[in-house]
Amino acid sequence: MSTFDEKLKLFAVDLYKINAIKFGEYKTKVGLITPVYCDLRVIVSYPQLLNTLAELIIEYIKKMQTFDIVCGVPYTALPIATVVSVKNSIPMVMRRKEAKDYGTKKLIEGQFKEGDNCLIVEDVVTSGSSILETVKDLKNSGIKCSDAIVLLNREQGGEKLLSENGIKMHALLSLTQLMQFLKEANCVNESVVEKVKIYLQNTQVDPNVLIKNNRLKLSFLERLNFAKNPVTRRLLQVMCDKKTTLCVAADVTSTTDLLNLAEQTGPHICLFKTHIDIVEDFHPNFLKHLKEIAERHNFIIFEDRKFADIGNTVQLQYSKSMYQISSWANLVTAHSVMGKGILEGIQQSEGLKDRGVFLLAEASCAGSLTDQSYVDATLKLAKQYPDLITGIVCQNPLLLEEPGVIQLTPGVHLESVGDRLAQQYNSPETVVLEKGADVAVVGRAITKSADPAAEAVKYKEVLWAAYEKRIASQ
Ligand code: 6AU
Numbered sequence: 001m002s003t004f005d006e007k008l009k010l011f012a013v014d015l016y017k018i019n020a021i022k023f024g025e026y027k028t029k030v031g032l033i034t035p036v037y038c039d040l041r042v043i044v045s046y047p048q049l050l051n052t053l054a055e056l057i058i059e060y061i062k063k064m065q066t067f068d069i070v071c072g073v074p075y076t077a078l079p080i081a082t083v084v085s086v087k088n089s090i091p092m093v094m095r096r097k098e099a100k101d102y103g104t105k106k107l108i109e110g111q112f113k114e115g116d117n118c119l120i121v122e123d124v125v126t127s128g129s130s131i132l133e134t135v136k137d138l139k140n141s142g143i144k145c146s147d148a149i150v151l152l153n154r155e156q157g158g159e160k161l162l163s164e165n166g167i168k169m170h171a172l173l174s175l176t177q178l179m180q181f182l183k184e185a186n187c188v189n190e191s192v193v194e195k196v197k198i199y200l201q202n203t204q205v206d207p208n209v210l211i212k213n214n215r216l217k218l219s220f221l222e223r224l225n226f227a228k229n230p231v232t233r234r235l236l237q238v239m240c241d242k243k244t245t246l247c248v249a250a251d252v253t254s255t256t257d258l259l260n261l262a263e264q265t266g267p268h269i270c271l272f273k274t275h276i277d278i279v280e281d282f283h284p285n286f287l288k289h290l291k292e293i294a295e296r297h298n299f300i301i302f303e304d305r306k307f308a309d310i311g312n313t314v315q316l317q318y319s320k321s322m323y324q325i326s327s328w329a330n331l332v333t334a335h336s337v338m339g340k341g342i343l344e345g346i347q348q349s350e351g352l353k354d355r356g357v358f359l360l361a362e363a364s365c366a367g368s369l370t371d372q373s374y375v376d377a378t379l380k381l382a383k384q385y386p387d388l389i390t391g392i393v394c395q396n397p398l399l400l401e402e403p404g405v406i407q408l409t410p411g412v413h414l415e416s417v418g419d420r421l422a423q424q425y426n427s428p429e430t431v432v433l434e435k436g437a438d439v440a441v442v443g444r445a446i447t448k449s450a451d452p453a454a455e456a457v458k459y460k461e462v463l464w465a466a467y468e469k470r471i472a473s474q
Contacts, residue, residue, distance in 0.1 A: 004056075018049065040080075069110070070091075076124075119147055147169075232406060235439075246269045249443030271302045275304050287328045312345065333358045343359075365411075428462040
């Protein structure tokens with residue numbers, strides 16, 4: 001065994017002794033039961049071990065290219081990266097993880113130049129998605145990222161996902177090697193080693209299998225890989241980039257008000273939802289302006305048409321009339337009541353190539369007629385059109401399992417519980433944490449406020465914080 005491996009082995013045993021590596025039955029973020037759990041958060045209480053880890057990393061990266069800066073993936077790897085930075089005299093930057101206002105706060109703290117080459121530091125890699133989130137923010141700030149140094153590769157698909165995204169992962173230890181070290185040091189017996197081996201055989205085949213059916217626990221970035229519809233992928237990307245799950249319901253009746261609202265709320269939303277047939281002074285020219293604002297602020301235009309007719313009529317409603325919806329709205333809503341004809345009609349119409357449909361399964365208003373069998377039939381229909389369906393409009397977290405499908409939930413208000421026409425409201429936290437919303441639709445709470453931009457920021461932040469809380473909970 002090389003001296004480096006000897007040091008690694010001693011370090012692995014120390015980690016075991018301080019309970020940073022545990023054996024038993026633990027639930028992972030994506031809901032799987034794992035026989036081995038590695039949590040390096042505790043290492044800050046053992047400065048000597050933190051020092052050893054930094055030394056091991058520094059020794060390992062000597063054989064690699066040089067880097068201008070290092071960045072730890074928040075939060076566990078922050079102290080590790082800090083010690084590497086200090087001991088190796090290599091400057092560090094920090095990525096903010098919490099929800100932030102782009103106007104006032106920086107994504108990346110510390111000094112760097114455009115084009116600086118950054119080494120990512122991480123403790124444990126399972127799916128690789130945490131590294132990718134950090135890489136995305138670094139790249140958005142002009143920093144180059146091509147390599148990540150990690151302590152432990154759990155060998156569950158992370159290396160592949162990272163390499164598909166242009167990041168080479170360098171792991172000091174693989175889980176297999178860690179088990180070997182711990183067995184040699186009599187920390188674990190053969191049966192534990194075997195359990196871990198079987199677990200790895202069953203879970204490393206395909207990261208998609210590993211994280212299936214856990215929509216509510218996965219980050220939007222992780223879910224991007226599951227989305228089959230192009231607009232869904234774009235939507236998830238916009239949500240990640242802008243850190244917003246807010247869809248504004250632009251229920252105003254003049255083109256001036258619509259454009260003003262788009263301009264004011266645009267920086268804070270992922271979707272701009274229109275009811276074009278309530279606009280009194282509609283003129284096709286207005287769409288040019290709306291599209292320009294959408295492009296500038298990077299949001300998607302969504303016409304809430306709620307198609308509910310036979311396929312042929314839907315096709316005409318979608319692509320003809322003075323509205324020509326199919327030529328400007330990437331997303332529309334449809335009822336499922338008429339069956340597949342509606343979806344076929346939309347799919348086969350002329351217009352924008354990238355299009356997606358939100359299918360209505362449940363309504364937010366009191367007294368709605370959508371019972372369980374209607375909901376079930378709607379979900380069944382949606383499953384038959386994976387390339388067309390972007391999501392489901394509903395109020396229930398249990399309906400949707402598919403990580404590649406978005407739950408859109410209207411009926412959101414911070415101050416009101418309903419209107420005089422049966423609309424029912426929940427708070428943003430409730431719709432995300434209890435009702436399973438991915439995207440929340442907020443209408444009058446924003447459009448009727450004195451300052452729609454400020455109100456949009458408020459909703460965006462509360463919604464995003466609730467989403468982060470949801471995916472962080474085990
Ligand atoms: O926040 P509000 O009540 O001002 O606006 C809610 C928006 C309106 C409704 O047409 C729409 O959400 N909506 C929908 C959608 C999006 O299809 C379904 C539903 O069940 N309830 C609901 O309010 O533009």
